[in-house]
Amino acid sequence: MVSVLSLQGANAERARSHNRRLVMGHVHAGGQMGRAQIARASGLSTQAVSNIIAELQADGLIRQTGRLGNGRGHPPVQYAIDPEGAYALGIEVRPTALLIALLNLEGTAVFTRRAALERADPGTVLGTIARLRAEIAARHARSGDRTLGAGVVMPGPFGVTGLSGAESDLPGWQQLDPRAVFAEALDLPIEFDNDANAAAMAERVTGAAQGLQTYAYLYFGTGLGLGLVSAGQRVAGAFGNAGEIGHLSIATPEGPERLENLASRLSIEHHLADAGLQAGSVEALEALQGHPAVTHWLDRAAPALAQAVHVVENLFDPETVFLGGAMPAPVLDALIARIDLPAASVSNRPDRTRPRLARGSCGRLTATLGAAALILDRAFTPRVGTF
Incomplete structure (x- = not known):
């Protein structure tokens, strides 16, 4: 993986965000790792890794898991993702139901719910989400200020097209920008996609793909x-x-x-x-x-x-x-x-x-879980050029 330090024209804050994701991604993939091991894998300096590790620990995203004995010298401290350090929300909208899931940083669902919808228009959908988020807050108070974002998926087509008017369409959404609607209503960073793509990605993370x-x-x-x-x-x-x-x-x-x-x-x-x-x-x-x-x-x-x-x-x-x-x-x-x-x-x-x-x-929850996985993927995967 290319280190952000080799890129040109990146401002300091974007580089910092990129490198945090880089370190998080390697720790997540490795299960647990020491600073020198992270530095070798990421291409960052050991000092840069130490600084990022300190920030991530302070933010509650990673934790020490002890020292790895290697028979000589001072055993290196090992770090791992703290599963309850942050959460990702997944929302799937169907014509007759809304499904929601809250995943921890390990990708484990700590809350899932299905709510029937009499109608899947924007007002009904947003009202149902607000009710379910209140239930999540009551059951998982820690998630309130530790939710990284929400992945929202629904069936297409998006916008007014020559395919509009099918029974599987969602009423009232064709003239709207769903990403903007959900970003404003949820007050969270949003990943938006169709339900089939989210399901496909869920299978790649934990399923048959x-x-x-x-x-x-x-x-x-x-x-x-x-x-x-x-x-x-x-x-x-x-x-x-x-x-x-x-x-x-x-x-x-x-x-x-x-x-x-x-x-x-x-x-x-x-x-x-x-x-x-x-x-x-x-x-x-x-x-x-x-x-x-x-x-x-x-x-x-x-x-x-x-x-x-x-x-x-x-x-x-x-x-x-x-x-x-x-x-x-x-x-x-x-x-x-x-x-x-x-x-x-x-x-x-x-x-x-x-x-x-x-x-x-x-x-059956594959698209809902996949929606939340889009947020976790963003947390663990730096994107060259966008960070």
């Missing part, structure tokens, strides 16, 4: 989104709307149909409702496993998803495509078992060591 650099994630929220990660970085697009795969036109025996109408939470709920069944929650949907109506939906959704995955493979060349989100694991497994991927794909390689299609492992 660990060790991968370039992959795709089909995210079942209310609709269907696509998270894209290339060389370890989220792919957002010019206006934040990359990955709106739910609006892809799919060939069916009855004619072209929008993918989201064939394979999404909304589509399975509508399909079951037509059969006189209610499945408004993951638990209710899981209880219907094996029902003929679910089997019929699976048989119709799988070919549609096969076409979508084929497009993603040939356009994006991912290491793997994952399925996950607000859908029971047995449903995802049943879909994967039914999806017959075409042989005519760049992903059909004899040297593959991973499956072309796999289930994510972070569960």
Whole structure:
């Protein structure tokens, strides 16, 4: 990793912030480290590392963990991240629910909650967040002045586009700048993205995509989104709307149909409702496993998803495509078992060591946890040129 000391034109405060993140990142990755070890890894001088360590200790972000005995000389003091030194807030907005999570610096969720929404307009969403933040403050008083920021994710598309008007849209948000709205309402630094990208990053941090650099994630929220990660970085697009795969036109025996109408939470709920069944929650949907109506939906959704995955493979060349989100694991497994991927794909390689299609492992809160992880990533990762 390049030291900020080698960069030109950086003002002192930005360089200081960059170097703090650099040190935090190395300590976090190493579990525990001594000053000399941090200096070697970061390229900073030992004196610079000592000064930063003193600041981080004073701020409660790292702590001493003892000395590492090496059999000779004075054993070096070891430092580690203090898990409760700071927190990150994650918020996911869906058309019918709001999910919130508070993570400590180790990425452990210390608070999670799901609140049903009668309507996902800005006023209702912000009022629900305020109520849940008050509950967090009551349960975790220490988090009040130690929250580093909030990651906020929601389904796209963002802004008024030719895709606006779908049932999975959030009412009243298209004419607004969501990042600015949440920054003002929460009075916190904000990371904003679509839910599928956040879910994809969560899988890279703690889930099935660990060790991968370039992959795709089909995210079942209310609709269907696509998270894209290339060389370890989220792919957002010019206006934040990359990955709106739910609006892809799919060939069916009855004619072209929008993918989201064939394979999404909304589509399975509508399909079951037509059969006189209610499945408004993951638990209710899981209880219907094996029902003929679910089997019929699976048989119709799988070919549609096969076409979508084929497009993603040939356009994006991912290491793997994952399925996950607000859908029971047995449903995802049943879909994967039914999806017959075409042989005519760049992903059909004899040297593959991973499956072309796999289930994510972070569960239904993956996008919520991923939203908070965006804040932790910013705390531990210096960005050359922006700090």
